[in-house]
Amino acid sequence: MAIPAAGANHAGKYVPGHPRGPVRRKVPARNAAAVPPAERRGTPSSGRIVALFVGQGHGFIRLTNDREVFFHRSDVREGTSFNDLSVGDDVLFELLEDQVSGPRGLRVERRRSRS
Numbered sequence: 001m002a003i004p005a006a007g008a009n010h011a012g013k014y015v016p017g018h019p020r021g022p023v024r025r026k027v028p029a030r031n032a033a034a035v036p037p038a039e040r041r042g043t044p045s046s047g048r049i050v051a052l053f054v055g056q057g058h059g060f061i062r063l064t065n066d067r068e069v070f071f072h073r074s075d076v077r078e079g080t081s082f083n084d085l086s087v088g089d090d091v092l093f094e095l096l097e098d099q100v101s102g103p104r105g106l107r108v109e110r111r112r113s114r115s
Contacts, residue, residue, distance in 0.1 A: 042094030042106050045069075049089045057082065061091060061105050069095060071105035080109045 045063065052059040057073035071093065073082040085091070085108075093105040 040096055040106060042096035042104075044092070045095040045105075046090065046092050046111065047105075049085060049087050049091060052085060052087055054083065059085070061093065061108070063095075067103070069093075069103045069105045070101075071108050075104065075106050075108055077107040077109040085110065 047061040047063045047069065050060050050062045050068065059071055061069045061071060063069065075093075076082045076085070090111040091105075091108050092111050093108040096104045096106050098104055
């Protein structure tokens with residue numbers, strides 16, 4: 001394939017130059033000291049798992065005031081496996097009141113038995 005002459009496109013037609021010169025925009029430089037987003041924190045709460053959708057990776061926790069809170073498998077505390085949770089388990093978590101998606105449970109873990 002032949003390289004087109006200066007001022008010509010690939011079809012060989014003349015293309016006038018841009019009045020301000022070549023139109024190439026530089027990408028803005030990235031801030032080298034970018035700050036990671038703040039870690040989301042909620043208020044410590046407890047409740048009982050009332051629904052688990054293992055295949056979809058989420059579930060619901062019912063608080064003592066009969067309010068239901070959503071949680072995702074990625075919201076389970078490190079060291080706790082989503083697959084080890086079951087309906088009826090008492091859990092501790094952080095309640096995050098999200099203005100867009102509603103209440104959400106963060107850092108969900110099974111409550112240890114008092115024995």
